[in-house]
Amino acid sequence: MSSEKTPATPETPLAPEAAGARPRRLTYAAALTGLEGLALVAGGIWILVLGFTGDPDDRQQAVTGGITLMVLALLPLLAARGLLALRSWSRGPAVITQILALPVAYNLLQADSLAIPAGIALAALAVTGLILLVNAETTRALGIRGPGNAADQG
Numbered sequence: 001m002s003s004e005k006t007p008a009t010p011e012t013p014l015a016p017e018a019a020g021a022r023p024r025r026l027t028y029a030a031a032l033t034g035l036e037g038l039a040l041v042a043g044g045i046w047i048l049v050l051g052f053t054g055d056p057d058d059r060q061q062a063v064t065g066g067i068t069l070m071v072l073a074l075l076p077l078l079a080a081r082g083l084l085a086l087r088s089w090s091r092g093p094a095v096i097t098q099i100l101a102l103p104v105a106y107n108l109l110q111a112d113s114l115a116i117p118a119g120i121a122l123a124a125l126a127v128t129g130l131i132l133l134v135n136a137e138t139t140r141a142l143g144i145r146g147p148g149n150a151a152d153q154g
Helices: 024-053 059-072 074-084 088-109 115-133 136-142
Strands: none
Touching: 024 059, 024 074, 024 088, 024 115, 024 136, 059 074, 074 088, 088 115, 088 136
C-alpha cells in the first residue's frame, strides 16, 4: 500500500459527486424548505398565542388553526432533513411545499397591507426552491432517474 494519491481517471473519478458530497444547490434547496417549515411553526405558535391571549372571534378555531400549521410544518421539515441526507423520497414533499407556497404568496400579494412584501418574498423563495429542486445536479445527487432510465433497461 502506498500513501500516494490515485490520479483521477475516467475509471476512478475524484469528483465531489463521486465521493458522496452534497451539491450546493441541494443544500440551498434543503435550507429554503427548512426555512419554510420553521415559518409554519412560527405562524402556528403566533396563532396559538393570539388565540389564548388576545380576543379571537373563536378561540377553538384559533387553537385548531395554530396546531394545524404546526403539524403541516412537519412536511417541509422532514423533507429538508431528507434532502440533507440525500434521500430521494424527500424531493416530492419539498416540491409540494414549494407549490403550496405559491397560492399563499398570491393571497398575500392581494392584500392592501404590509403582507405584500411578505408575498413577494414567499413567491421568490418558492420559485427559487422549485428551480433548485428540479435541477439536474440535484436530481443526480438524489439518485432520481427520469422516464425510460430504469436500472433494468439495457
